[in-house]
Amino acid sequence: MTTPYDVIVPAGGAARRFDGADKPGLTVGETTLLDRVLAACAGARTTVVVGPARPTTRAGVRWTREQPPGGGPVAAVAAGLDLVTADTVLLLAADLPFLDRRTVERLASALEEAGPYTDVAVLVDAGGRDQPLTAAYRTAALRAALAALGGDPAGQPLRRLVGGLNRLRVADTDNVAYDCDTWEDLEQARERDRS
Template identity: 40%
Template structure:
């Protein structure tokens, strides 16, 4: 399956005292590095958020407008960056038919991505697959969605008031989505230092 990836890394981290989640470390890698690893099969990847250090070559960057406008606005910014990326010499830049949307604060998300791909490949006609946690919660920021459908809904949202602080569930409401149960723990995220401690996540990487 061909897909691009939109990695969301632009929240305020208010319950972490403003410490960016993307720079927290788990098992020797930052959460942003782990999110990019989870999206390793992507044809192109864009990180939406403030400037990041150490991104691998070819990784695109974008910023939601205005900054901290929420994940729905960040998804729109990521889609725009993917659509506007330069083409390789002698070819036209085209977005992949599917887009992985992934928040950077789920250290075990990689365990879910393969499941989403498998279920979506076996379900022609679906417009996407959304992760369902072991306790039954929907996680829209770990999902694989039709690029055309996302672009359609982003355009509709702009026509009806925009996406600043808009609901991601609202953005996705009209898509025909598969609810996909994913491995236990793969949707666990970091909102507080208590969450970080429970997951064994360390503070930001120290630089000399």
């Protein structure tokens, strides 16, 4: 049994590569990208979505906004952390159509089992890249990293926030790290979902 965890889902970006469309509201199959992520983190004690409130099939979601709205992932983390109370928090991008509960639980368990000197269990995609928005963090370490940045979190790069954390890299054995950054990515996700 995994220890209790909370989740922050940054979902307030401008989606420039989607011509300003509401990316979390786009669908793969009959389900929005956001609802797919929310289903994967159904085991969370508290789920915080940072972005404009949208219709969702998941009850009990807490909504907040980064400052300023659209201020980027670090501003979203700062806003979400205000509502987090668990010792472990997962950061999960809102555009992961194949994220599943098994992977979410696997990340939370990996961090728990890694011991107190590991700050984050981060999913590593098939190309060997760390996915900091598919990762489980020790809440205290994430708060400390945010405080160490100093100043306004808006516009700060996420890798600057999490780059110095002691990490455990977790292989993406279920190929769920696929995210939808472009219309082409979305169409490929829809094709994969149909097959």
